[in-house]
Amino acid sequence: MSLRRYHAARWDEPLIHQIGAPGRRGQHFPLADSTGLVPAGLQRTSPPDLPELSEPEVLNHFLRLSQETMGMIGVSLFGTCTMKYNPRVGEQAARRLAGVHPAQPAETMQGMLAAVHGLDLMLRSLSGMDRFTFQAAGGADAAWTQAVITRAFHAARGQRQQRTKIITSLQSHPCNPATAATAGFEVITLPLGENGYPSLDMLKAALGPDTAALMINNPDDMGVYNPEIMEWVRLVKQAGALAFYDHANFNGVMTKIRARDLGFDACMFMLHKTFGVSKGGGGPAVGAYGCTAELAPFMPGPLVVEDSGTYRLETPPQQAAKVREYLGNLQQVFKAYAWTQAMGAEGLAEASDLSVLLNNYMEKRLLTLRGVTRSHPEQTSPRLEMTRYSLGILFEDTGVSAVDVQNRMADFGIDAFWLSHEPWIVPQPFTPEAGEMWSREDIDYWIDVLAHVIDEAYRDPERVRSAPHNQVVAKLSDRDINDPANWATTWAAWQRKQG
Structure with a gap:
């Protein structure tokens, strides 16, 4: 066994506010006009405290910082997050959105809407669901979407006061119980059985007329697939509850199983995991949420609709709650669309x-x-x-x-x-x-x-x-990391803490 020699670059690099000099510019901007568009009460009385550097200084500064970055640059086998290669074709596709404003008329962005609708159709094929929204910015947002749709669905049937509990398991992603609790549900967490997943008897004991939904991922974060999942879903539906499939761990089963074929009412896919989209620093991400036609009226809008080759936006009639502005992190949707089209x-x-x-x-x-x-x-x-x-x-x-x-x-x-x-x-x-x-x-x-x-x-x-x-x-010392006196996220806070 021969291990490669490695040593990270080490720079004594100051903060960007501590380098440069007054008057240096990498870009010249026109002076603000005096059209009166900005009310006098909102106009600055002093210039912002921004660093002044030339373009090469900025480039070199961030290059040195990138060389000091520990992580996500070597062999990264980051389980449950499917850290895969992000192809350049996706970046090229996303750059086409640079000049698009989300509030402009639909007829002026037909190509963009066609791509969004195209990914919607591909994910319908992979899941069996009837409609997708890409508004949710990550898995927790998608789980929250399910929680509020569950709430609205039962309320529309006069059962909101009765259906108060959501069932999940010890190995489900934490966003499932967290969002269910935030939406006002009582969470029932099933322990793991001897086979690595909760037994049917555990599920039966938890189900009742007060059950609102099952929220679960399969395979779970240990890689264990529950072979009894179809019976799980049948029992949940028999109890009058909804079944949500957290597909964060979809990579190993894509094209092999479809959520709807297993009986689920809704599912979500992580575009920033399975579908070739970059994942880092908590975002930007997309938790693509899909559901059956029965739940579609409660989805957050706007959604893209195709009529005879023309695309328009519509908001579902019983929209439960918006979880993001406009269509969400649309540049990530474009990357996933390019990746999925290229893969076939x-x-x-x-x-x-x-x-x-x-x-x-x-x-x-x-x-x-x-x-x-x-x-x-x-x-x-x-x-x-x-x-x-x-x-x-x-x-x-x-x-x-x-x-x-x-x-x-x-x-x-x-x-x-x-x-x-x-x-x-x-x-x-x-x-x-x-x-x-x-x-x-x-x-x-x-x-x-x-x-x-x-x-x-x-x-x-x-x-x-x-x-x-x-x-x-x-x-590093955990004490320093957790002590607010020793870190700052803005230049102003750093100056204040350093005196």
Whole structure:
């Protein structure tokens, strides 16, 4: 095993407000006119406190900062988030939106609306749903959309006061119980059974005339697929409730299953995960929300409608609640449209196959490493696009935690792996996901680095616990990160805190 030498760039880079000089310009703007369009009470009395730099100074400053960025630049197997390659064709497509204003007449942006409608149709094909909205800015927004539509749907039938509970599971994404609670529902969280998912008996015990909906992801964040899901949905519908499919972990099952075929009333897709759209820093993202014709009247508008080759916008008659302005993060929709068109049905199926294949290839190697175990080892069925592993034995033997291993792997140009959503039901978890884009060589290198760090943990645990050593910064103190006196998000706040 030969690991590549790596050391991150390290710059003593000041804040942008601390460089440059008065009078330097990278762009000359015309002076503000005196047309009176801005009321006198809203006009500035002093110029804004902005840095003054030439264009090369700005470029070099941000180039140096990018070189100091730790993460998302190496081999990134960030499980549950499907960190895949974002093709340049999507960026080119998104640039076409630069001159479009969302409030301009529909007849002047027919091409844009055609693309939005085109992605809507493709996602209908993949899910079996009757309509999609792209207004939701991420998975939590899509789950919130489901929660408010659930509320409106039962209210329209005079059952809002009766239907007060939403069922989810311990391994569902946290946005499902969180949004349900925010919408005023009582959340029933089912524990996991011996097979890695809640049993039918658990579900039956939770269902009743007060059940409003089931909100669940499948496969879950451990890569476990519930083979009884059709019976789950049948029982939920029999109880008069709605069934929502959180498709955040869609990569391993795309083109293999359709939410509507399983009986679900609605589902959501993460465009910034499965559909080739960039994901970073919490956004911009899109949680594409689709539902049946029965729920469509409650969807947030505007929606794109096609009439004889012409596209227009309409707002559903019983719109439950808007979750974003206009059509949402439309540039991300364009990227997903370009990616899905380029892949085609055969490409999507192949990507899904490769995702499952690489995950199970990784599992065979990872389970040979000392101190590594798999969640629910007694469940022998293949995991899908990811598997939850544990470094619990390593921690017991050496005191080296999963976070310590993360930090040390970064010293070899490997991005930090994903741990687990809280609560940690698997001790010292890590959840790598290869997806379809990484080569076998990349996967092998990632595992080789992990193997090296584990070996190092048994030989020299302090070396791992004190990592990173080859990065821009050393290990940071949690106290400083959580102390508002030591950080600031704006220049004005920094000046105020630094005196």
